[in-house]
């Protein structure tokens with residue numbers, strides 16, 4: 095359309111609207127805007143700092159710890175020394191009012207290595223449960239104990255899943271009975287796939303105080319291994335990916351803990367259970383609260399793995415020559431890389447939106463937390479698989495890191511709610527119906 099054709103079409107109303115828009119744009123110059131995707135200098139500094147640790151300390155150690163399938167204590171200690179692992183660090187990342195502190199840190203750490211990253215960040219699931227459900231006193235007592243100190247390092251575990259209760263947390267069979275005579279809880283049951291299970295001091299255990307109430311009868315209990323008898327580690331799981339992160343069953347066998355170890359306090363729990371028994375509304379169940387809050391952060395971890403694979407594949411495609419030209423000069427390779435970048439950026443926007451909503455207590459009316467985790471998990475699996483393809487035979491060997499990244503990425507379709515469960519949560523949220 096020519097300039098004259100444009101002016102021919104201009105009506106007085108359109109001209110007024112255009113003038114109003116120009117005025118608004120020029121008037122906005124220098125004013126504070128309420129929407130921005132620009133990172134603050136503090137956020138950029140934190141990103142650079144964590145990236146440095148990921149590149150210099152984690153990446154070079156990644157292959158070794160993946161092969162060893164052991165918790166990389168020396169690396170967690172290095173992270174603790176610089177304040178990246180510990181109560182103060184996590185509090186600082188969480189305090190960012192935009193909500194972007196935690197996803198930025200997680201993306202960089204998992205760009206470095208996911209197995210080591212999970213060894214550093216696995217503790218935060220227990221921390222999130224204590225922070226979300228504990229009283230002020232419990233937060234002050236237990237969260238520092240989750241991390242220990244640089245010289246006496248600890249990790250923590252969040253134990254919700256059981257052999258027969260994975261996606262369906264209402265199937266939890268671990269029971270907590272209150273013993274009035276000794277003023278203690280007595281826990282019995284088996285927990286499955288607990289990250290850091292059995293090697294932690296603090297275990298946050300989801301147990302049922304009334305099995306007839308399903309997940310509404312659940313509560314979260316702090317079980318410190320150093321003090322409680324009757325808690326022990328079961329089989330350590332040998333895994334497909336995330337192999338530097340410890341995963342194990344945890345057994346509770348007449349495990350006694352003081353009355354005050356139930357998160358939120360016994361009085362509040364008794365009140366809540368009484369409300370549920372009367373058929374009144376009560377706060378959502380203990381495990382789901384923790385998962386809902388942590389989903390965008392978990393999505394950010396998946397993103398970090400995807401970005402690592404994308405960057406590696408891009409560099410490789412610009413170097414590798416076949417048929418007398420760089421392989422990236424073939425559209426099929428270049429377009430794949432373009433889509434990898436596109437999908438990663440799209441997923442990051444969902445993760446950042448949900449993180450901002452979570453931090454600012456904007457309700458997840460359309461399950462935006464689940465959306466972010468679902469998208470980031472699927473992108474990570476797809477991008478890492480494509481990266482293997484771009485590296486060809488090299489991509490399939492353990493001499494190159496992309497096959498490890500693909501193995502690591504797959505868990506993001508499974509834990510903290512499988513891809514199917516995220517779709518269930520989203521479809522229920524958007525429809526208001528009980529989709530099965």
Ligand SMILES: Cc1cc2nc3c(=O)[nH]c(=O)nc-3n(C[C@H](O)[C@H](O)[C@H](O)COP(=O)(O)OP(=O)(O)OC[C@H]3O[C@@H](n4cnc5c(N)ncnc54)[C@H](O)[C@@H]3O)c2cc1C
Nearest residue numbers: 252253254255260261287288289508509510511512514515
């Ligand atoms: C490495 C690792 C670390 C973990 N860390 C922890 C941890 O720290 N703490 C913890 O509590 N748990 C942890 N888990 C457990 C994890 O959260 C569960 O594995 C996950 O929730 C899935 O449960 P499941 O394995 O029992 O699968 P299942 O629930 O048996 O699901 C099997 C398949 O059926 C599908 N399915 C199930 N129900 C439905 C449905 N209604 N509609 C459609 N499809 C459905 C699932 O999507 C899946 O594809 C970890 C697991 C792993 C592997």
